[in-house]
Amino acid sequence: MTRSDTIYPRITDVGLSGMLVTFSDTLTEAANRAALALRARIEELRIEGVQETTTSLTSTFVVYDPLTLSQDLLRIHLSELLKETWHEAPLPEGRKLWRIPAVFDHPDHGPQLQEAAELAGVSIKDAIDSLCDTNLRVMTLGFAPGQPYLGSLGPHWDIPRQQGLTKQVSVGAITVAIRQIVLFSTASPTGWRQVGQCAFRAFRPDQPDPFALTPGDEISFYPVTADALAQIRSEDQTGDGGASVEPLT
Amino acid sequence: MSALKVLRAGPAMSIQDLGRPGHMANGLSCGGAADRIALAEGAALLGQSVQSSALEMAGMGGEFEASEPTRIALTGAPMQASLDGQPLVWNASHKLEAGQRLTIGAVTSGIYGYLHVGGGFATEPFLNSRTAHLVAGIGALIKAGDMLPIGQDPNAEASAQKLPKEARFTGGTIRILPSVQTANFAPETLDRFQATEFTRTPRGNRQGAELAFEGDPFASADQLSILSEPMVAGDIQMTGTGTPFVLLPECQTTGGYPRIGTVLPDDLPLVAQAGPAATLRFKFVDHAEATQAHRTPEQQVKEVKAKLQPLIRDPHNIRDLLSYQLISGMVNARD
Numbered sequence: 001m002t003r004s005d006t007i008y009p010r011i012t013d014v015g016l017s018g019m020l021v022t023f024s025d026t027l028t029e030a031a032n033r034a035a036l037a038l039r040a041r042i043e044e045l046r047i048e049g050v051q052e053t054t055t056s057l058t059s060t061f062v063v064y065d066p067l068t069l070s071q072d073l074l075r076i077h078l079s080e081l082l083k084e085t086w087h088e089a090p091l092p093e094g095r096k097l098w099r100i101p102a103v104f105d106h107p108d109h110g111p112q113l114q115e116a117a118e119l120a121g122v123s124i125k126d127a128i129d130s131l132c133d134t135n136l137r138v139m140t141l142g143f144a145p146g147q148p149y150l151g152s153l154g155p156h157w158d159i160p161r162q163q164g165l166t167k168q169v170s171v172g173a174i175t176v177a178i179r180q181i182v183l184f185s186t187a188s189p190t191g192w193r194q195v196g197q198c199a200f201r202a203f204r205p206d207q208p209d210p211f212a213l214t215p216g217d218e219i220s221f222y223p224v225t226a227d228a229l230a231q232i233r234s235e236d237q238t239g240d241g242g243a244s245v246e247p248l249t
Numbered sequence: 250m251s252a253l254k255v256l257r258a259g260p261a262m263s264i265q266d267l268g269r270p271g272h273m274a275n276g277l278s279c280g281g282a283a284d285r286i287a288l289a290e291g292a293a294l295l296g297q298s299v300q301s302s303a304l305e306m307a308g309m310g311g312e313f314e315a316s317e318p319t320r321i322a323l324t325g326a327p328m329q330a331s332l333d334g335q336p337l338v339w340n341a342s343h344k345l346e347a348g349q350r351l352t353i354g355a356v357t358s359g360i361y362g363y364l365h366v367g368g369g370f371a372t373e374p375f376l377n378s379r380t381a382h383l384v385a386g387i388g389a390l391i392k393a394g395d396m397l398p399i400g401q402d403p404n405a406e407a408s409a410q411k412l413p414k415e416a417r418f419t420g421g422t423i424r425i426l427p428s429v430q431t432a433n434f435a436p437e438t439l440d441r442f443q444a445t446e447f448t449r450t451p452r453g454n455r456q457g458a459e460l461a462f463e464g465d466p467f468a469s470a471d472q473l474s475i476l477s478e479p480m481v482a483g484d485i486q487m488t489g490t491g492t493p494f495v496l497l498p499e500c501q502t503t504g505g506y507p508r509i510g511t512v513l514p515d516d517l518p519l520v521a522q523a524g525p526a527a528t529l530r531f532k533f534v535d536h537a538e539a540t541q542a543h544r545t546p547e548q549q550v551k552e553v554k555a556k557l558q559p560l561i562r563d564p565h566n567i568r569d570l571l572s573y574q575l576i577s578g579m580v581n582a583r584d
Contacts, residue, residue, distance in 0.1 A: 012427075012429055013427055013536065014427075014428050014479075014481065014484075014511060015426050015481060015483055015484070015511030015512075015513075016426055016511070016513055016514060016536070016539050016543060017514075018479075018481055020429055020478065020479065022478075025475070025476065026476070027476060039274075051270065051271075052270060052271050052273055052274075053274065054274035054479055054502070055274065056476065056477055056479050056503055057476055057477065058476060059478055059479070061273070061478075063270075063273070066539075066540045066543065067540065067543065067545065070540075071536050071540075140503070141274065141276040142477065142479075142501070142502045142503035143276060143477075143501045143502065144276055144384070144385060144501065145272070145275060145276045145385045145386075146275055146276055146277075185276070186384070186385060186386050203276075203385070203386070205375065205385075205386060205387055210376070211275040211276075
């Protein structure tokens with residue numbers, strides 16, 4: 001059994017066929033970048049027996065077939081790779097910037113904006129401004145299909161999740177906690193506070209490529225009225241929900 | 250194309266196969282049958298690929314009618330089953346004539362029963378799998394009135410087979426390996442965890458099974474302050490109250506609760522199939538032993554095939570021998 005310690009990056013065995021490389025136990029931009037870059041490299045290497053790779057906020061996860069690739073050999077591969085410096089790795093290529101219209105100050109669409117703003121210690125207007133004036137990066141997709149964790153918001157947004165659960169938020173709900181935004185891709189219960197609503201669908205099961213976003217992409221929200229959002233919804237065929245998209249260089 | 254008509258549906262029936270691996274990075278977990286051994290058994294009984302999809306029935310089956318003569322197999326948790334009122338042997342394959350009424354009732358032990366058809370169900374695949382992933386909004390529960398398309402059966406005339414009774418519906422000792430946060434649990438906690446007897450609570454579904462036990466909660470050093478990390482089916486997650494939840498195939502792809510260990514994929518069906526009366530214990534094994542014990546679905550089919558026996562109808566079990574469909578059986582042999 002491996003012993004937990006504070007030296008990073010750290011390799012941890014997960015069950016029969018998983019191995020996790022953790023770059024940090026707190027969310028940092030550099031650790032997120034390292035996790036994405038290591039995953040991209042492992043994919044490139046096409047190591048026989050590696051079945052799947054993914055990233056969390058600060059870790060790279062490898063799923064392998066232990067009947068083809070031994071645990072020891074995979075650990076050696078990863079240890080070799082970790083001799084390189086990953087914290088300064090560039091972001092993935094082919095990233096996109098999505099500008100997404102969203103409703104914030106509205107009882108149906110951002111029911112907990114006021115509560116969240118109070119916890120962040122800012123006015124409602126400043127809350128909306130600070131949610132909209134940052135380009136937020138897709139740090140990972142997870143929990144539900146195509147669902148992005150966006151970061152990082154300013155330090156005043158380091159607010160906890162709520163104690164209880166909201167019974168259900170709808171697709172496109174913009175929720176906030178711990179300096180991150182989760183943009184819901186499916187209707188779901190959540191402990192995060194809903195501060196806004198957009199018509200962007202991050203998961204599109206009706207389309208050949210059902211996942212709209214890729215880690216490294218950036219999102220910038222801009223406020224519109226509830227009427228404008230309703231109009232966008234009624235006209236939207238793609239799931240983009242009125243968003244524009246451009247390449248990031 | 251032939252189809253299976255659903256006349257009555259239990260509350261939690263869905264099409265399942267081996268799942269949809271390869272999409273964790275997009276937040277979509279593999280999903281698939283809660284009891285993969287049952288898929289291997291269905292494949293062995295019908296002599297077809299283990300990739301074929303089957304109808305998974307949680308707790309309760311339904312009533313069905315085939316549009317064409319269809320071979321079926323019944324595996325997983327035993328359920329009361331009959332064909333036009335005549336009892337059917339579970340863990341066996343049978344022939345369903347067009348228009349005959351197949352009735353599958355409640356489980357007698359375990360949780361998930363499976364109805365397989367020769368040729369597999371031919372519902373619309375999504376990302377190369379027919380698995381319904383209800384949490385992700387892929388596919389849907391099967392309801393009365395549904396017509397489930399059936400693929401071409403390459404062995405339509407194969408004779409009926411059966412398998413010996415299985416012992417995986419009453420719990421037992423479950424082999425586990427360390428997971429992401431195992432090292433954050435004190436050695437005494439890990440020892441106590443392995444010495445504790447667990448039962449399933451009624452809270453559970455295809456995403457996970459909650460376990461009940463007597464004693465103090467199993468807490469780790471950093472219970473509430475960890476970042477979300479990738480999660481896999483089999484992980485044993487300790488929720489805020491220190492209650493274990495074993496994650497099943499439809500679990501989320503990431504989770505922020507500490508995980509004390511991970512169930513071997515080969516033993517996960519025992520957890521999924523543990524009914525209210527079953528007791529579970531967990532035992533850490535080393536990775537070499539786990540690898541030794543591990544079987545791919547194809548290897549499972551091979552092992553199950555070695556246990557196949559012809560299904561011979563015992564005349565004593567046939568209430569009315571004269572009404573038994575000897576004639577239609579002969580007609581079919583010439584078709």
